[in-house]
Amino acid sequence: MIASLVLGSRLISFHELIDGLFHRDVDSYEANVVRKRISRTVFSLLGGAALGISGALMQSVTRNPIADPSILGVNTGASLFVVCGIAFLNISTANQYIWLALAGAAITAVFVFGIGSMGRGGATPIKLVLAGAATSAALSSLVTAIMIPRSYVMDQFRFWQVGSVGSATWSGIATFAPFLIVGIMIAVITAPALNALALGDEVATGQGVRTGMLRLVAALAGVLLCGATTALAGPIGFVGLLATHAIRLILGPDLRFVIPMSAMSGAIILTISDVCGRLIGSPGELEVGVVTAFIGAPILIILAMKSKVRSL
Template identity: 85%
Template sequence: MNSSTVSEQKQPAAHTPRNFTLVLVICFILLGLCVIASLALGSRVTSFRELMDGLFHPDVQSFGANVVRKRISRTVFSLMCGAALGVSGALMQSVTRNPIADPSILGVNTGAALFVVCGIAFLNISSASQYIWLALAGAALTAVFVFGIGSMGRGGATPIKLVLAGAATSAALSSLVTAIMIPRSYVMDKFRFWQVGSVGSGSWDNISTFLPFLIAGMLIAVLTAPALNALALGDDVATGLGVKTGFLRFISAFAGVVLCGATTALAGPIGFIGLLATHVIRLILGPDLRFVIPMSAIAGAIILTVADVIGRLLGSPGELEVGVVTAFIGAPILILLAMRSKVRSL
C-alpha cells in the first residue's frame, strides 16, 4: 500500500472537528508555557531577565543565563521524546484496537531497555547510535512476542489479554535487566536512570541522533492515519475500501516501535505518555486519527515536559526522574480505564 492509496481511502470521519482550531491554539499556548517553565524552573529558578539573556544575548555570561542555555537542549529533547511516545501510543492503540495500549503497558520499552543493557554489559557498546539499533531490535521482538501471547486462545488479541501479556512480559524483562546490572557496577552507575526513565541525558548529540528516527516514525504515522481510520471499522470493511490490512498493521506497528525504541534508548522506559496523551485528545476531538495522531504528538510533548518540570521542583536541589512522575499520574488513570466497560475495543 503506497501513500497515494492511503490518501485516497474513504474516511469514517469526513470533516474537521468543530473545535479543532480552538484546541490547536490552546495546545500551542500550553506548549509555549511549558517551554518557558522548563527553561526557567528547576533547582535554580531563573528570573525573566536571566531567561532573556540566556535565549537572546549570548554575550551575557551570568550564572542564570548559562543555566538557561544548558536547559535548552534538555527542553528540546523532552519535547521530542514526549511527541514520539504520544504518537507511538496512538499507533499501538489503533493497530491493536486496544484503548489502553501503550509502549510501557505492552512491555515494549522494557524490551528495548533489556537489549541495550545487554549490549553494554556483553558487547561493550558506548555510542547513542548503537543504543538505538539495539533498542529497536528489543522493542520489535517484545512487541511481536506480546501480541503473539495475547492472541492465543479464544477471542484472539482482546484488550485485557494484551494488557496481561504485556504486564507479565514487562515484569520478566525488568527482572532480567536488574539481574544483568546488579553484578556489574559500571552498567548500573551509567544507566541506572533506566530504572525509571529520565530526560536528563538530553544533549545536542542525542537530539541529532534521535531526529531521523523521530521524523521517519512521524511521517509513517501521518501517512497511514487515513487507512487506520478505515481499519477501525473492521478488517472486512477496510479490505472492501482497498486497505491492505496486514501491511497496514505491520508498517504502523513498525513506526510505533521505532518511536518507542529510539526514545527508550536515549531516555529510558518512560511510561504512560502515549496512554494519557491519546486519551485526552480522543476525548476532546473524537476518534479521527488524522487529527488524533498529530495532536497526540503535541499533547505528549506537553505532558512529558510538565512532568519533567514537576520532577525538578519536587526533587530540588536534585531532581525526581520524570518516569516516576508519569507513573504516579498514569497508573491511577490506567486503573480507571481498565474498569470501564468500554475498554473491550476501540
C-alpha cells in the same frame, strides 16, 4: 517551554532567561543553566511527541483502548537490549543505543502480540494487556539480574532505568530526529487507512485496505518512535496512554486529527512532568519516568474500570 527553562533547583529570572537565550557572550552561571535546559526542553517536547504518536498507533493497531508502549512491554524490551549492550558489548554512544533499543522493542512487540493472539478470540485487549504485563515483569527481572553484579553498569544507568530527560544533548537529539521524522511520516500516511481499520477488518478490506500490511507498517512506526525515545531517555511510561486518551475525549476517534494532536499532547505531558519532577525533588530532581508513572497508573486503573477493556 518557558516553565521548563526557568523552573528547577535554580530559579531563573526573566533577565537571566533573555541572556541565556540571546546573548551568547554572557558567561554567567544562570545563562549556562538556561543553555543546558534548552536541549533538555527540546528533547522533552520531541520525546513526548514521539511517545504520544506511538500510543495512538498502538491503540489503533491492536484496537485496544489502553494500549501503550510501557503497558505492552515494548519499553522494557528496549531497555533490556540496551543494558545487555552496555554490559556485554561495551557500547557507549547514542547511535548504538538506538539500534539496540529498536531491536529490543521490535522483538518484544512481536512476542507480546504473538502470545496475546493465542487461544480463542485472537488478540483481545485483555489478553494483550496481560501478555504485555507478564512480559514486562519478566524482562525487568532480567535487566536487574544483569545490572546487579556489574556496578559500573548500574552506576552508569541507574537514572536511565527509571526514565530521565536530564542527560539530553544536542548530539543525542540529532541522532533521534531522523527516527522521529520517519515515524511521524508513516503515522500521517497511514492515518486514513487506520480509520477504516477501526471499523473492522472486513470493512477495511472492502475499502481496499491491506490490513496485514497496514498493521505491520503502523506497528513498525510505533516501535520506531518508542524505541528511539527509550534509547536516549530510558523507559518512560504512560505518556502515550494519557496523550491519546485526552485527545480522543476532545476530538473524537479520527486519527487524522488524533495523531498530530497526540504528538502535541504528549510533548506537553512529558515537559510538564519533567518540570514537576524538578520542583518536587528540589534541590535534586525526581526523574520524569517516576512522575508519569505516578500520574498514569491511577488513570490506567480508572480507564480499565470504565471501559471494561472493550475493543476500540
